[in-house]
Amino acid sequence: MDTPLFKALPETEKNYLEILDQTYHFSFQEQRLLIEIAADLLQWQKGPLSKWIDEKRATKAQGSRRAKILMKDLQDKIGKERQQPTNYEDFFPETRLPDKYQSILVSTDKLMGRCPCPVEGEKTRCCNLKTLDAVQQCAFGCSYCSIQSFYNSHQIQVVGNLKERMETIELDADTWHIGTGQSSDSLLWGNDFGTLDALCILANRYPDTILELKTKSHRSDWIERQALPKNIVATWSLNAPTIIEKEEHLTASLTNRIQTARKAADKKIPIGFHLHPMVYFEGWQDEYRQVVDLVVNSFAPEELVMFSLGTLTFTKAVLKQLREQHRQSRILDMELTSAAGKYSYPLATKQEMFSFVYSLFPETWKKGSPFFYLCMEDPLLWEPTFKYSYANDRIFEKAMKTAYQGSINRFRKAGNASCPA
Template sequence: MLEDQKAHFEKACENTAFQSLHVRTQDFLKTKADAYRFSFSQIQQLIVIAIDLQMWDEEIEAFWEDKESKKEALAHLQNRYETFKNTLKVYPKKAETFEKESFKIEEIEKESLGLGSCPVASPKTRCCNLMTLDAVESCGFDCSYCSIQSFYKNNTITFDKNFAEKLERLELDPAKTYHIGTGQSSDSLMWGNRSGVLEALFAFARKNPNVILELKSKSDTIAYLLENDVPKNVLCTWSLNPQVIIDNEEKRAASLQARIQSARALADKGVLVGFHFHPIVLFEGWHKAYTAIAQELLKTFTCKEVALVSMGTLTFIKPVLKKIRLRAQKSKILQMPLVDASGKYSYPLALKEQMFSTLYQAFQPWHNDVFFYLCMEDESLWQKVFGHEYANNEAFEEAMLKAYAQKIKGIR
């Protein structure tokens, strides 16, 4: 490669995941860039394809075929890549093993309490107007699809030294019902009562009975909740996926059975529980796997013990897509059809309707007694999946709060 061509190639590789590629793949791309005189954007396109294939345990070399022109060569590669990407992913029978992550724990004095509106709210999707509380910032799990990885420093978990004091001083309108969740910036339960977080949250819930406080988790760290009184306005909810997805895409999170058993243990204590199928991930065998989870929940819980079942799927913003590719970990999460979804990227609506309808029908015995909803999904899907829809976000929020309040009143 001549010096000017080398400089051109290196410039095109800046701010990409090129260095995360295997050396042989780097050499392959250099050779093809030299032979075909690819432009900046074409080189960057090749890097994205190469990274994706490497994460999916494939190699761009096997997808490549030399053609007379670069246009033909790129078109052939793109076609093979898109065909593979849109094929249902198949996971290995045995997932890779991962070393336990080391974390840096920081306790800092934050200027303000991290209370605000759901950060992924969008005017083009139906939203429940959840308020989010940053009890902890950053997560100790390593889910391949998670947006948290693009917001916080890797491997640094941040606790607010004065969280309890700030929460105690928070003044809310006593005439208004609030739905507040702590699972947006970190897992709600995995840290237990470290830095007094759960103790502060429970005191806040007792002081403010007009707050419905939701602790959302993929953890089985429930000792503090079993050993202490849990306020009746605290909901404990778990994000669920088939074990094959947990093994391959939700590294270091608790197993499916551990999550269900944790929910059962708390329900035995009189705590309201709920389940989030978010994200539902399409893979070979998805229909059977998700239906089996629904059947297990129907056998394990009564509808009186369950406040909610939500559904949603993979939706990415550009910074998260870039972060996933920069990390270049083994993951098939991006092996999926990605289409525009109100400025984000997700499955086509027809596929979403199929996956949501499949799971909802599996829960038929609970339809009249558990609150089902779609989380941050296009409003057009509600009628197709549930047979009803809400006129706006406020109507959705009102129905949700009413359903939760009725469950709280009847649980104990």
């Protein structure tokens, strides 16, 4: 049982697992599964493991059959727990205070990348999003996010010569949509490091290319201090209040995110929303209805460029990282089903959530603006959700590009603006 995950467990759990193994002589795979379950239960505040082990079930069995009986009973209980909507009523994670982050300027050869959709095949509908890593690391503490694991946990790395790079970089011919929120929060830092000034240079050089800023913050000083080119779109990730409170630590509240987006819309800045990642928890229908109602009552559909839906998706590496961090979280208290080489909810659960949320929007919101889409989801979910689908990635990308550029042109006609020189 000498693994990093085992070593990170409390001594009481390690001792219990060792005694259990000495008694039942589990296989290597069974040992590994026991350690993962013990770690999950502690993160969910549903431990210790001993509460879930019923040794009486194995008293009449002999040899290796004892271990298998014990493991089947445990897996059945955990499976039943995962299949149910996550209960947050009795979950109270410890208060997490902001780390003292140090910002440093770095130079990097790698600035551009691509979205995390699978490279080969069409396991998801991919829009050919390119990414630009102007900043690496985030000061928020979303329990499902792996950014903190990829970079130094106390260090915000900012591309120091970003302005010069934006003045000279040559984009590939197929680059029409760039996202800046893959390795950090796009607007948490505002223009503190001059990143918005630099991105304005790129936006003005490539007026047909859309730059998307994605955030969970409510910082708004950047809205007042400078006008942005109309091909820069500010977007907010939204979620149910319970998930924001208990899983998206240190981020702005739902109300504050919407209020900040309203300020941007009042300045005629193109905006959008991502209801992502949706979580299957007790009360999800009522809370996601609250999200949609707030959006519909705060904005006109033509003020939005896009509205996306998506849910929790993890690679094996990210699952391993999240478990080894031992944060208090119930985000992995879910049925982990294989999905395009990753792990997510079963398709039936996703279909229920996506269809429900989309049905909440008035018909006037479904006539071209905003552009609705599923982010990194199975193509089979499109028809049940929207009552339409795209035959392949190329057709989907073309539809999205046409819709986005149509919205941007509408904003330009309403009043163009550019960053000050």
